[in-house]
Amino acid sequence: LSPTLDCNGRVLKLDRPRVMGIVNVTPDSFSDGGAHDTLEAAVAHGLTLAAEGADLLDVGGESTRPGAAEVAVEEELRRTIPVIERLARETALPISIDTSKPEVMRAAVAAGAGLINDVYGLRREGALDAAAALGVPVVLMHMQGEPRSMQHEPQYEDVVAEVHRFLAERIFAAEMAGIAKKRIVVDPGFGFGKTLQHNLTLLAQLERFGELGVPVLAGLSRKRSIGELTGREAARERVHGSVAAHLIAAQRGARLLRVHDVAATVDALKVWEAVAAQAQPRRAA
Numbered sequence: 001l002s003p004t005l006d007c008n009g010r011v012l013k014l015d016r017p018r019v020m021g022i023v024n025v026t027p028d029s030f031s032d033g034g035a036h037d038t039l040e041a042a043v044a045h046g047l048t049l050a051a052e053g054a055d056l057l058d059v060g061g062e063s064t065r066p067g068a069a070e071v072a073v074e075e076e077l078r079r080t081i082p083v084i085e086r087l088a089r090e091t092a093l094p095i096s097i098d099t100s101k102p103e104v105m106r107a108a109v110a111a112g113a114g115l116i117n118d119v120y121g122l123r124r125e126g127a128l129d130a131a132a133a134l135g136v137p138v139v140l141m142h143m144q145g146e147p148r149s150m151q152h153e154p155q156y157e158d159v160v161a162e163v164h165r166f167l168a169e170r171i172f173a174a175e176m177a178g179i180a181k182k183r184i185v186v187d188p189g190f191g192f193g194k195t196l197q198h199n200l201t202l203l204a205q206l207e208r209f210g211e212l213g214v215p216v217l218a219g220l221s222r223k224r225s226i227g228e229l230t231g232r233e234a235a236r237e238r239v240h241g242s243v244a245a246h247l248i249a250a251q252r253g254a255r256l257l258r259v260h261d262v263a264a265t266v267d268a269l270k271v272w273e274a275v276a277a278q279a280q281p282r283r284a285a
């Protein structure tokens with residue numbers, strides 16, 4: 001399987017695991033918090049991740065922190081659109097917009113974004129039609145419940161089967177709305193309505209999602225589960241655990257890894273790729 005995604009003219013090859021660098025444009029991610037400072041800092045951060053070897057940049061304006069209040073569409077636009085415009089001009093990388101709102105999807109693609117990354121799986125009103133009309137690839141992620149409530153004792157009969165079924169249904173819904181299957185990526189949504197045990201089970205059985213016939217994205221970077229396993233309270237001290245988790249995800253078929261720490265992940269994947277190339281006959285160039 002060597003799919004490529006045409007992201008608004010910028011091609012993302014998924015012939016091997018690729019690194020999606022996270023550019024959070026939420027005031028709480030840059031201490032000064034002023035709008036202009038936030039914009040400059042976000043653009044600078046995106047350029048740094050590009051220099052570290054990111055294959056694409058994921059721009060998000062809404063902190064989907066559990067318990068977080070919804071961000072109004074105007075605020076989300078104010079945060080993300082200027083950053084996407086600047087990054088689209090200053091890097092050749094594909095840019096994804098991390099949003100669930102159709103208005104933000106439209107404005108982001110107009111500003112140069114080439115991929116929609118929706119943690120809500122295009123379930124908001126108008127999202128499916130907006131994504132279909134925009135003609136860019138989409139990431140469909142599983143979430144149980146809503147961001148505010150998802151971590152209140154999440155439960156599953158069989159977490160892999162239930163997440164698998166949800167993603168199969170979202171793929172079907174997307175195809176019915178006119179989104180070609182070759183433009184779809186799926187994601188089990190680590191940390192979105194899952195306990196540590198659920199996340200570990202999903203990672204251990206990540207290959208199951210390859211059965212859906214579309215590329216798989218994994219995003220564990222600096223998440224609570226990594227903190228619980230390593231005892232690292234501070235997010236920035238979870239780099240090693242995050243790299244380990246993403247290497248396991250790559251080993252189990254993930255072709256997109258959504259990470260904060262691009263340089264560390266790129267290095268780990270270079271080691272993985274060299275060995276993977278040994279194991280099989282010459283991989284397709």
Ligand SMILES: Nc1nc2[nH]c(S[C@@H](C(=O)O)c3ccccc3)nc2c(=O)[nH]1
Pocket residue numbers: 022063064065066098117118119139141187189190191217218219220221222223258
């Ligand atoms: N496709 C895809 N998009 C994503 N956006 C995010 S936000 C997440 C974080 O820790 O980055 C997060 C979760 C909860 C609160 C704050 C931030 N996580 C994913 C993911 O796992 N997959």
